Amino acid sequence: MSDLLPPDAEEMRAWAEAARAAFPAPFAALSSDVRVVVEEWPDDALLDEMKIESAFGLTGLYEGAALTERSVDHPEPPSTVTLFRRPILDEWADRGDVGLRALVVHVTVHEFAHHFGWSDEDIARIDRWWE
Known part of the structure; x- marks a missing residue:
């Protein structure tokens, strides 16, 4: 990243992949089949579906069935973690109190937590990031 330009989607994705690579066992293995993508913005249909008024209100999304909801009889296709670059x-x-890479890592970990079957409430109990 230059001093004058924000990271592009590929650099942000590389930060997210590095965060995943640092997951401890058994989470590293359990996350290996999840796709990680970076898009500029969430689309309007997604925002409408999630009842989010502003595209700035969604920084990441987990799409797929959590591991806790899968079974041998009903395997799920690979899941996806999407990071929204501009939000x-x-x-x-706006925050001014955290590094950009740290924020990308935080959003990545939060979305992977949904893959592991954790709710937003579960995550909030162990991650006081937003306080």
């Missing part, structure tokens, strides 16, 4: 950049600029 992350906006949140980083």
Whole structure:
């Protein structure tokens, strides 16, 4: 990343992949089949479906069935973690109290937590990030 330009989608994705690579056992193995993508913005249909008024309100998304909801009889196709680059950049600029890479890692870990079957409430109990 240059001093004048924010990271592009590929650099942000590389940060997310590095975060996943650092997961401890058994989470590293359990996350290996999840796709990680970076898009500029969430689309309007997704925002409508989630009842989110502003695209700036969604920095990441987990799509798929949590591991706790899968079974041998009903395996799921690979899941996806999507990071939304522009909302992350906006949140980083607004916060001013966290590094950009740290924010990307946080959003990545939060979305993977949903893959592991944790609810937002479960995550909040162990991660006081937003306080």
